[in-house]
Structures are given as C-alpha cells and as structure tokens.
Amino acid sequence: MSAINHAILWIPELSTFADTTVGGMSFGTLPPNVMDRPVLLVDEGLLSRTSATQPRERTARVQIDVDANGTVNYAYRVEDAGYPAELERNTFRRATRQRAQQSAANRLLLTGLHGTAQLRTGDVSATDGPFATSMQGKVEHFVWRDGTTAVPALTSLAGGMSSQMQAWLAEPARTQPWACRQRIR
Numbered sequence: 001m002s003a004i005n006h007a008i009l010w011i012p013e014l015s016t017f018a019d020t021t022v023g024g025m026s027f028g029t030l031p032p033n034v035m036d037r038p039v040l041l042v043d044e045g046l047l048s049r050t051s052a053t054q055p056r057e058r059t060a061r062v063q064i065d066v067d068a069n070g071t072v073n074y075a076y077r078v079e080d081a082g083y084p085a086e087l088e089r090n091t092f093r094r095a096t097r098q099r100a101q102q103s104a105a106n107r108l109l110l111t112g113l114h115g116t117a118q119l120r121t122g123d124v125s126a127t128d129g130p131f132a133t134s135m136q137g138k139v140e141h142f143v144w145r146d147g148t149t150a151v152p153a154l155t156s157l158a159g160g161m162s163s164q165m166q167a168w169l170a171e172p173a174r175t176q177p178w179a180c181r182q183r184i185r
Contacts, residue, residue, distance in 0.1 A: 008034070008050075010041055017050050024090035026128035029083045030054065056082035057130075064142075072115075072142035077134040079122075085131035092133070093124040104135050115139035 008019040008030075016028045017039070025031060036052035060078040067073070080088055092100055104119035116137035122130075 008039070010039070010048075024093060025083075025086045029086050029128075032083070032087075054083045056080070056084050058084065066143055068145075070141055070143040070145050072139045073136075074139065075134070075136045077132060079130050079132040081130040085129070088133065089122070089124055089126065089131040092121045104137075107135065108137065108139075113139050113142070 006021050008017055008021070010017055014028070017030055017034075018028050019025070019030055019034055022031050022034075030050060035050055035054065037050050039048050039050055040046075041048050058078060058080050061076070063075045065073045079085075091103075095103065100119055100121070101117075104117035108115060108117045116139075117135050118137055120134045122132040
C-alpha cells in the first residue's frame with residue numbers, strides 16, 4: 001500500500017520519468033529517494049522501476065598556499081552537473097545567508113580542520129545546468145614549523161573520500177551495493 005504513494009510522469013519518447021511533485025529539481029531529474037523504486041505504468045498496466053542511476057559529474061579544485069608561519073590560505077571550487085547540482089542548488093536556494101555561511105564552516109570541519117570559511121555559490125535561481133560553489137579562508141597551524149608535521153591529503157573540502165566513508169559507516173543497514181572506485185593493492 002505504501003510502495004506507490006504519488007504519481008510521476010513517464011515519457012516513453014524520452015525514456016524519462018519526471019516527478020513534478022518535487023520542487024527545485026530540473027525536469028527529468030529524480031530526487032534520490034525516488035530512484036530505483038517500483039512504479040505502475042498506468043496506461044500499459046505494467047509494473048516497472050524508476051532509474052537506479054542518473055548522470056552526474058563533479059570537477060573540484062583545491063588550492064593551498066602555506067605561509068612561513070604554517071598558516072594556510074585556501075581556495076576551493078567545485079562544480080556539479082546532473083542531479084547532485086540540483087540537490088546543491090536547492091539546498092542553497094532555501095538557505096538564509098547565515099545558514100549558507102554556516103554550511104561552509106561545517107564543510108571545513110568535516111575535513112578535521114578549524115579556520116575561517118567564506119562561501120559563494122552559482123545562480124540559485126537557475127532551473128537546470130551545472131552549479132558551482134566556492135570556499136576560501138584561512139587555517140592557522142596547518143603545518144607546524146618545528147618537527148615533523150602530518151598534513152591531511154585533501155581531495156575535497158566537501159564530499160571527499162573521508163566524508164563519503166563516514167556517511168557509509170554511519171548507515172545502520174546496507175540496502176544498496178557498495179561503490180568501489182578503485183581496487184587497492
């Protein structure tokens with residue numbers, strides 16, 4: 001009874017499902033909670049499933065400049081395309097300016113770093129296409145000048161490998177297969 005809880009559109013000519021009940025998503029983009037779910041194609045009387053995956057892309061750039069005191073000035077820019085862009089754009093579309101800046105500080109903390117963070121976003125009023133966010137700030141004592149220093153290997157200040165692993169480990173029960181990016185030897 002609860003498996004089918006609302007109607008979405010199926011456009012066979014485009015092989016596309018469109019959920020017009022969700023706000024803030026571009027046409028043909030499904031929110032993650034609707035992906036890989038049973039659907040009833042009413043006209044055909046067939047049971048089917050929504051797409052299990054959607055196109056997505058991410059380009060990230062991290063620039064770290066260490067001064068003579070071991071303080072880092074950093075700049076980070078990430079551009080998402082596909083459904084992650086829709087999720088990110090929608091998050092910032094609904095956020096107050098204060099909440100958006102708090103999000104930047106939280107993203108920095110997820111890396112285990114403490115410092116300042118200023119966030120800028122792309123156009124939140126756009127209805128589709130890529131979406132970019134950028135952060136810049138300062139982290140004091142990133143490198144200790146005397147003695148040996150462990151420096152974090154940052155691949156991202158948001159959505160990097162560490163935060164993905166933490167999210168996976170926090171899941172009480174796996175319902176989807178693990179994503180393996182590379183075989184480690």
